[in-house]
Amino acid sequence: MxxxxxxxxxxxxxxxxxxxxxxxxxxxxxxxxxxxxxxxxxxxxxxxxxxxxxxxxxxxxxxxxxxxxxxxxxxxxxxxxxxxxxxxxxxxxxxxxxxxxxxxxxxxxxxxxxxxxxxxxxxxGPNCPGIVTPGTGKDSFGGCRIGIAPGYIHKKGHVGVVSRSGTLTYEAVFQLTSKNIGQTTCVGIGGDPVNGTNHLDVIKLFNADPETHGIILIGEIGGNAEVEAARWIKANCKKPVAGFIAGATAPAGRRMGHAGAIVGGAEDTAAAKIAVFKECGIEVAATPSDMADALLRAAKAKGVTLT
Amino acid sequence: MLTKLGSVFVRATPRFILPDLPTNFPRMNIHEYQAKALFEKFGVAVPKGTTATNHEAFVTALAALPEGPTMVKSQIHAGGRGKGTFTNGFKGGVKFCKTKADALAMASNMLGQTLVTAQTGPAGRKVQTIYFTVASDIKKEYYLAILLDRATSRPVIVASTEGGMDIETVAHDTPEKLFKVLIDPAYGIADFQIRDLISKLGLAGAEAKNAAKLIRNLYTMYWETDAAMVEVNPLITTPTGDVLALDAKVSFDSNALYRHPEIVALRDLNEEDPKEIEASKYSLSYIALDGNIACLVNGAGLAMSTMDIIQHFGGTPANFLDVGGGASKDQVIAAFKIILGDPNVKGILVNIFGGIMDCNVIATGIVEAVKEVGLKLPLVVRLEGNNVVAGKATLAASGLALVSGDTMADAAQKIVKLVA
Known part of the structure; x- marks a missing residue:
């Protein structure tokens, strides 16, 4: 499923x-x-x-x-x-x-x-690339593609991908497929501050799905949705999880008013989120080129087969 | 405590999340004097004030105020004005003057000068408007802000008894002095919530009554104008029981500007980076940074992580630039021109994941753009996706001195090496 x-x-x-x-x-x-x-x-x-x-x-x-x-x-x-x-x-x-x-x-x-x-x-969503469940045909044809993602880069398999960013999701999927690792479902939850489904909602679904053997969690700076998901993973998820956070080089402290800055607060930065990921046993991809490899490392450590 | 406040609105374009970046998206900022005019329109009390944009107008502007202590306030969008320094050495962009005559002299020190504050960056901002206000008698200072609480997707009022201070410090050192009220958008702000907040702030009598009116009206303004954030620091009480917004910082949700022409009219292009304005004409999202490797990327998340990977391999990114889903030839030309307008740039990394777009079309656009702008700097292009083999062949056959990168890591390492 x-x-x-x-x-x-x-x-x-x-x-x-x-x-x-x-x-x-x-x-x-x-x-x-x-x-x-x-x-x-x-x-x-x-x-x-x-x-x-x-x-x-x-x-x-x-x-x-x-x-x-x-x-x-x-x-x-x-x-x-x-x-x-x-x-x-x-x-x-x-x-x-x-x-x-x-x-x-x-x-x-x-x-x-x-x-x-x-x-x-x-x-x-909103402001999201949509959802793809790859099919069994050539270039994953026969799947369900909702939204704007390129369907052909997918491959049916056992990895779940959840992300706020479109092209970064494609990057992760492309790396997986290039390594012959397929996906169960890839979900783009969108980059807006008020959205429907968040990282944690999707992680729970992947965790409950017996066909999903491993998960890639892609996040960005801002908000604490990734942190919330990471803490839940630590407590509840036995599957290998790899994580990446974009925005380590985004400079802080220029235009934003004070209230936003505090409320944004300490858990908002890439460094803080990455630290929480590590603390929660999530294998962190050092660069976006490392996302599929990071999942492979996490899977190997847990003795899980992704293909 | 603070993490519960959690995750508020820190979005920088409608497509990605970058806190604190000097872009006009997704928020449009306005000046203090404009914010206070809006406050008055919605019944939020402020000290009487007037503005002037040239030396001749100072006298007329001051004539509208009563004789007595007067504040002289430089109008720029960045915060930290009071502690700022002008490039001519004059200290303080906000000054208290005992008389109107002093205020007149003081204003001449500020107008037309460049003010550097903690938030402007070293280049500073030119002061083009002076705001004179009556200097209020202050009994006590408070802090009040309204913004989005991302964790609950509701508006939140944040208030503190510690006004006039850096609110982040208050939150860190004395979180018990910071109060948060979540508003149910289906009902709006409730009277009991206002009563409760006022009681926590220790206000009573006439102060309580005036504060209640101010908070309700400020919330109405926040909601009706599609504000992203309204911040009053300080909010003050006076010895006579008045409650006034002494400062005002207001920004608006850019996505909602289409239904607020009266807000759009307040936009001040002098406060925006000309390169960012130029970029927005071509639907490019551009933010200048201070490194020397420029990047041109499709998609916000990919663009942010391209900056990250440049730094990971020892380089420094010169900008964030998202060309969106397409990356047409015209966009790439415009992007190159904007990038080359930054004298610090020593090399360019193009990173395009052509999911739906044909990589060969993108490659053709890049080649034409390089030729048209006569690009001399090192250029590394990483293309991936649909029809990528043909795209790479087009790049290779172009005769241009560009370098192809296979993965993001490969491309980033190559450009870092070329620039070093």
Whole structure:
């Protein structure tokens, strides 16, 4: 089992008639993903046609879900309308909404997150590359690709990857695949300060997934989500984990006001996060080129096979 | 205690997290006098003040204030003004004057001069506006700020009885004097929360009543204007029971500026790095640093870690530069020009992971850009991803003196060696 999505997952694309949403809907169809519906208010009844694919478009997420049985939606709508698009997924009772949109006002996300309290829908993102569960075909074809990641760099296997950064995730996946190590699922949780699913949520899912034998945790400076995840790993996770933190060279102390600086505080820097990783038994990648090797070292130390 | 306060808003562009970097994203900063005008609009009490941008206007500006003790305040975006030094040797960007006549003379020492503070960097900032305010009688100083608490995704009010001090020091040495109130965004700030906070700050009577009004109105301003952070240090009480915001530092969430034209109008381009402004025209995210190896990368996380890996192998990064997902020829040309505008740069590392983009298209763009700007400095290019073999072939066939790197580590080592 992968986490969050499988090759059978049926997905809706909100914003399928836009340039960005349309382009990535096509790439997902090429990858063999079950893109079963599009949503663009006012364009219900039309079709998104691509090659032999003819994806029906609906006016609302609820209509699309009801007609197709889709349980997941990916959001490509522009920032001013993205919060609304997320809440529409909640209202339709979807399992998962993945918000790719970059630039959503923080206040909108504060309100969305409050409104989602207690809802069954999980949010991944916003401002994220999405999620990929690789398939078994050539270049991992036949998998579920939600979002904007390059599908072909993946390979079906046993490593889980979670990251706030898109290209850094691709870098890690590429290293793994080059070493013939496949992935269960790769999750980009996004770089915004207010997001749906955090590192720890994903780590818990990987830990509970018997097919995932090892985990790469990629973080950045700012916030304490990585630290929280690391402490949980120390207490609960027996699987090998490799970690990388970007931003060691980012200088501190210039533009930010004092309150931010304190509240950002001591656990915010790359050095502090790396120290916590080490203390929690996470094998730290010294450079981004070392991410796959770091996981191999961690796996060897625990006698775990990744392939 | 502090770690619980945890993780507040430290984001620098909509796409990545870099605390404290001098970029206008994701926050737009405004001057103190502009912040105080907003305060007044929302019913947050401030000392009476006026501004002037040239020597002739000092007299007119001061005429609007009553005779008596007057503050003269240099207006630049960076903090630490009071303890700053001008490049002409004059000390202090914020001064107390006993009379308006003294204030007039004092302002002449500041206007047009360059003020260097702990937050400006050695280059400092030119003072283009002077803000005169009535000097208030201070009974006691407090600290008050409103910002995002990342751990809970809610607004948080941070307040302290230790005003006028470095709040980080207060938090570290006397955390019991720092109070935090989380606001439920569904309801907004509740009266009981304000009462509780005021009681913790030890305020009573007229002070309590005035402080309650100020806190409520300040929160309304924070929320209604999509502020990223509002900081008042110090907030003061006066012998007559007034509660005033003596200083004001306000920044806004850049993602929300589209719905606040009145805030966008407050932007002061003089306060921004011209290279960063130029970069933003090409959708490049650029931040100048003080090393000598420039980098050009697609993706924020990759860009940050490219800086890191340069340092890891003994070099120093000259900048952060994220070209976004695409890396088109025009963007690469603009990026090279911006990079070359920094005289410290001795070499360039290009690191592109072409996930969806065709590496050959990117390579062609790089070759054309190098030719167009006549690049003379050492250049290492690391390309990976879609159609990378053709991309590397294009680079090799270009006849340019660029060096190819295979992995990030390989490329970083090569550029460090070339620059050394």
């Amino acid at each position: 992968a986490i969050l999505i499988t090759p059978e997952t049926k997905i809706i694309v909100q914003g399928i008639t836009g340039d960005f949403g349309g382009r990535h809907a096509k790439l997902s169809l090429d990858y063999g993903t079950q893109v079963v519906a599009g949503v663009t208010p006012g364009k219900g009844g039309q079709f998104f046609e691509y090659g032999t694919h003819k994806v029906p478009i609906y006016n609302s997420v609820a209509d699309a879900a009801k007609a197709t049985g889709a349980t997941v939606s990916v959001i490509f709508v522009p920032p001013p309308f993205a919060a609304d698009a997320i809440l529409e997924c909640v209202d339709a009772g979807l399992d998962l909404a993945v918000a790719i949109t970059e630039g959503i006002p923080i206040k909108d996300m504060i309100r969305v997150k409050r409104a989602m309290t207690g809802a069954k829908t999980r949010l991944v």
